[in-house]
Amino acid sequence: MKRILSLNAFDPNAATTQAGAIASRLQRRAKLFGAGSVLFYRQPLEFVRGQGCWLFDAQGTPYLDAYNNVLSVGHCHPHVVEAATRQLGLLNINSRYLHPGIIDYAERLLATLPTAGSSPRLSNIVFTCTGSESNDLALRLADRYTGARGVIVTQAAYHGNTALVSQVSPSSHRHWQAPEHVRVVPAPLGGARDFATHVQAAIDDLARSGLALSALIIDSIFSSDGVCADPTGFLRAAIEAVHRHNGLFIADEVQPGFGRTGSHWWGFQRHGVEPDIVTMGKPMGNGYPIGAVVTRPEILKSYCDDVGYFNTFGASPVTAAVGQAVLDVIEREQLIDNALRVGAYLREGMRKLAGRHASIIEVRGAGLYVGVQMKSAGDTTAGTIINAMRDRRILIGAAGRHGDVLKVRPPLCFGSSHADNLLSALDEVLTQMDASFT
């Protein structure tokens, strides 16, 4: 499969029209980062300041950020910065010493998760530093608890960058071949009703190879697959199949979590399902590296009975202070409601554009996670649009197995006037493209 980034990456071998200082930094960076140096855009951008939904370059030119979901409550939110600053100056130490902060934070965070039944369910938490570390641990918890190895993922999934997690992240490989214990299912882009059928077929196929099911790991907004949100509830039958075969459902909430989908704290809640393991990352610390795994006590215990998992930076007093501040802002500024309202407004606007521009096939999403399925006119439609939007100082990205979906996921403080900016710029870009196609 093709790596999505290639649609939207700076090519260091291509001629650049960048000015002197930037050209020099591009060279120094290429020398330092080598083959690992990837930059967005055919003409890369350099920012020096961020605030709310805005990024500013060295000349003070503002760019509207409709892409970066890590800074979920807004770039450099003063309440989060203040909390980090205060705690960094007081104490920053590992969690093998007691500290009240992390206990308070863990309780508050777990309270955002649904509790069902009377037995303890999603009541244990392990803090990590990244979503990758979270998914790496989650897959091991599932293997240990089920005694099985089979894992099911979607075709263009991305769950992180560790060795184990890369095995279940087709989208980060140029030439991905499923490891023996991994099966892929198509993301429910066309017919969501078929999703459970595909999951069942993958379980059966694992069984034919003598492999029992350990876990289905799903990002419930299917972000790198190209954003699939509707109809709500379509995940339920798939999860039931997983549970019937004694597998676990790992909800990777790194993308849809912390209110982004607009109706709930967590993406899986839109589907009325309860995961066995929930993983968290990116927006959790609004840029400060925080991740977590939440699960049932018996699942954690089966792993910890043999392996002493410890994460040096996870669960520090700074983790707690920053994490609490992020929750404060989500609540005080009613960002979940905002995601719902502005997300609906943005999709409605996109659909109007679809009526005027044949290059838009479908608009999908929930809350402030929006995917716009473009017609495939060569490989470069989405890449061209993204770069044209960049030239209009608006940041969006691409997703999907063929890189043909525009990915729009701004900070949750994105307002309807920001949406208007984005929509009118996109209208211009599409109009120009329509003209060049006729």
Added chain:
Amino acid sequence: MKRILSLNAFDPNAATTQAGAIASRLQRRAKLFGAGSVLFYRQPLEFVRGQGCWLFDAQGTPYLDAYNNVLSVGHCHPHVVEAATRQLGLLNINSRYLHPGIIDYAERLLATLPTAGSSPRLSNIVFTCTGSESNDLALRLADRYTGARGVIVTQAAYHGNTALVSQVSPSSHRHWQAPEHVRVVPAPLGGARDFATHVQAAIDDLARSGLALSALIIDSIFSSDGVCADPTGFLRAAIEAVHRHNGLFIADEVQPGFGRTGSHWWGFQRHGVEPDIVTMGKPMGNGYPIGAVVTRPEILKSYCDDVGYFNTFGASPVTAAVGQAVLDVIEREQLIDNALRVGAYLREGMRKLAGRHASIIEVRGAGLYVGVQMKSAGDTTAGTIINAMRDRRILIGAAGRHGDVLKVRPPLCFGSSHADNLLSALDEVLTQMDASFT
């Protein structure tokens, strides 16, 4: 093998004499963290503030920290806190946008590494968030570059917490069985001269199983094995054997790096060897989650040709600002020299104690990484000492395959008066123990 922590961990099932508020937090924490909740000390400690080499509990009682090497330039160093604060308020974004800060930091950091020959050597860097992520990537780079799978580690090694790295971290498992592709060698505790012989034997043993050598991964201070530092240069013959068999040498500098061993920036330099890959973590951001992998361009390229490694939080402008501030402090406060001088003073004092207390067998170490080999009188000598030192408000730890080595690795601003405190408390503890044994 036995997990070292069990010597020095709070047992939630044991009766506690902790006061009400702490007892309540212990209960809440146990409920939240479940089987993953591990606390130091039979009577856990709760701190609320840190400064330099000191930690303070809620009553303001100071504890001398001779254990925590993450806060390597001192708890809450104002220069580092100020740098973090400034940058968190300006911009904190991923590295797919250009930013001058990370380029400057990467150049300065790479300049601390030795450069040999005329071809580019350790000149490429990949930023991560943790030492675990660094070692996870390093092992993959080695596999891809060599096309081989065999890995050699020491008997009680600890290289991190991801799935891949746990496979080469015997010390984090209760019942560790070497995976098919992993061989262990004894740490050079007794005869350093034999180390290369053991490594060669492991290479031969891999070959007998049809496995070629990918990498020897070594923490050059052998921290969790019980601290082995001398004679300098003993690693050389082992590395030569590795290179003769086309394997790579991964220097895990998470423990010995950033000047801790007193004579150089990097632990491997004491041995006059050059690694193929260097991994960094813990002290890099003085508590802020920063890690890195440094390697030769061709090694990084062979991996990135197929896999798009990206680390969301790694290489942010905050990484750069904090990392730079840590280097500033190491240089301005001459902490490498301090580690050398105070480390020598501390070991000299330990050796005097050894002359008076038969329970000390040997004092080992370099700079401010000190291991004190205790006589095994039952399993609990080291555990008893650590807890008795805690009661005297001094923090140290345990290491070694049998947990019979005292591990002393204070912040690098540790002075000779701090060393005097520690030595006199240890003298008291050992005197009491001597009395109870006769």
